Amino acid sequence: MIHNSIIEAIGNTPLVKLNRVTEGLDLTVAAKVEYLNPGQSVKDRIAVKMIDDAEKEGLIKPGGTIIEGTSGNTGMGLALVAAVRGYKCIFTTTDKQSPEKINLLRALGAKVEVCPTNVDPEDPRSYYSVAKRLSEEIPNSYYPNQYDNLSNLQAHYETTGPEIWEQTEGKITHYAAGIGTGGTITGTAKYLKEQNPNIKVIGVDSVGSVYKHYFETGEFSKDEVKPYLTEGIGEDLIPENVDFDYIDDVVQVNDKNALTMTRKVAEKEGLFIGGSCGAAVYGALEYARNARLGKDALMVVILPDSGTRYVSKIYNDDWMREHGFLDEVND
Ligand SMILES: Cc1ncc(COP(=O)(O)O)c(C=O)c1O
Structure with missing residues (x-):
């Protein structure tokens, strides 16, 4: 079978059992390996869906410019779609992101504006604000806004959910993913809950993000916001x-x-993953341990992206040592 373009190769990623990092636990944990998407992340799925929907609604015209605030993965997905369909791309990102991610976007022909990380989302320098401003200034541009664009969750409702349901033959009991x-x-x-309302869903958040407190209390607290290194999960706003x-x-x-588990998964499972994947696996296993999940449980955990984007950070011993993480890696 010949795909009409690389876009048709998005999705249908494998579900792979974790065998060694789950030692001491009875449940089955299966990882959805999203780095096997063409852009090496889960974000390919939403990129094509957001652009498809924008084209249908007439929000983007041929030759237009896609502008997005992205930590890299969504940019990569959008850049692939843009390359195939002839759009230009400008991305804003933060200075916390790996240089690999920024160079990858530039390799696909996108322009990248690097903005400061530790400013409020409302600050005019933030990567959210700069993306918004550029989209207002540049004619025939489209700002997908993955945070508030519901085509994002719809992409997962239409693809990720059904794939997991079919791949587990409806036997999934728990689903864990970073937020x-x-x-x-x-x-x-x-x-998944429409298929079986008993499936338990576990969100994985970073220390330094607002989600856990918001989930538990219903209150949005800026006091929770602290800098952290894990890229892609946790927020300082509620999208x-x-x-x-x-x-x-x-x-x-x-x-x-999160980051020591990332290295462990690579070393013990042969899955070369990014840092939010390590967080998701760590969070999933901690939940399984605390909830005493037994052999009847089948947990699916999402691995959003690839280790290739973190070679100079998580997979660099000097960087890990600087942050005091290396001893655990050598355990
Ligand atoms: C590396 C990485 N992991 C996890 C996520 C979280 O996925 P979602 O945005 O769908 O909550 C993202 C999203 O930005 C990401 O870039």
Whole structure:
């Protein structure tokens, strides 16, 4: 079979059992390996859906410019779609992101504006604000806004959810995913709970993000916001794509546990993953341990992206040592 373009190769990623990092636990944990998408992340799914929907609604015209605030993965997905369909791309990102991610976007022909990380989202220098401003200034441009664009969660409702349901033959009991924009967890959970309302959904958050406190108290607290190194999950705002009605529990993971687990999964499972994947696995296993899940449980955990984007950070011993994480890696 010949695909008409690389866009048709998005999705249908494999579900792979974790065997060694789950030692001491009886449940089955299966990982949805999203780095096997053409852009090496889960975000390919939402990129094509957001652009498809924008084209249908006439929000983007041939030759137009796609502008987005992205930590890299959504940019990569959008850049692939733009390359195939002849759009230009401008991305804003933060100075916390790996240089690999920024160079990758530039390699696909996109322009990238690097903005400061530690400013409020409303600050005119933030990567959200700069993306918004550029989209107002540049004619025939489209700002997908993955945070509040519900095509994001819809992409997961239409693809990730059904794939997991079919791949587990309906036997999934627990679903764990990091919460960034919230699209992955909300869209997938909505589909899965429609098939079986007893499926438990576990959101994985970073220490330094607002989600866990918001989930537990219903209050948005700026006091929770602290800098952290794990890229892609946790927020300092509540995007439209997060719907806590579909989330049964939220586990917070710190950088040390997330990033050492990332290396462990690569070393023990042969899965070369990014840092938010390590956080998701750590959070999923911690939940399984605390809930005493036994052999009847089948947990699916999402691995959003690839280790290739973190070679100079998580997979660099000097960088890990600087942050005091290396001893755990050598355990
Ligand atoms: C590396 C990485 N992991 C996880 C996520 C979280 O997925 P979502 O935005 O669908 O909540 C993102 C999203 O930005 C990401 O880039």
